[in-house]
Amino acid sequence: MCSLLCICGLLGGALAQAGVTAERTRVIFPGESHETSLLLANLNAYPVLVQTWIDDGALDSTPDTAVAPIMPLPPVFRMAPGERRSLRLLFTGGNLPADRESLFWLNLYEIPPSESVRNLTPEQARLVVTMRTQMKVFYRPKDLPSSPEAAARKLAFSVRQEAGRAVLRVENGSPYHVTLANLDLRGSGQGQVLRGDMVGPFAHLDLPIEPQAVTGKNQVVFTWLDDDGNTREDNAPLH
Missing domain, CATH: 2.60.40.10 (Immunoglobulins)
Structure with a gap:
């Protein structure tokens, strides 16, 4: 499946501000659980389409190339203005170290409606103003010593x-x-x-x-x- 990231242009950061925010700045995934969740909120005054994926930190990662043993669900969804919703994170299995934490990155890619670019130049308006936010996801094995x-x-x-x-x-x-x-x-x-x-x-x-x-x-x-x-x-x- 071709990702939304592949078909949307990324305009300069000065023109885009993240409006979809998470309740926390990082996610701790406990090794004894198969699932955890993260609450998201759309602070924009307009609806957005959100695409999510988790990768190992590769800068050129996309939903189609990402490699990680944790899967966010749903991978694509719409959020109305002011809406809050829970994003599920599922552990899909893998041979992760049992004696230390493993680090992954959650990507939140938000795409606003085309109406939000009406004031841009015709050339800029051909692009969709998007914003990609990344969060650390720490997979913490069970029974690690100390704290x-x-x-x-x-x-x-x-x-x-x-x-x-x-x-x-x-x-x-x-x-x-x-x-x-x-x-x-x-x-x-x-x-x-x-x-x-x-x-x-x-x-x-x-x-x-x-x-x-x-x-x-x-x-x-x-x-x-x-x-x-x-x-x-x-x-x-x-x-």
């Missing part, structure tokens, strides 16, 4: 040289993904605020820093996102 909160608080931070440059290494020795919002290096050096990123299970993240940012005894004050997408703040020594 996501403990994982964030047990991150290890150190400064080292990689390829001739100074980097802050963040090591995650847990089976959970940890999403860092930002990191503030504090101590006897001049300090530096860094933009965060996600650290995978049993993996590390290297963030470039200024050599003079850390001297002597230092600590890292960092914010991270919990399962509900809320920011939490913690601190740790810098080795």
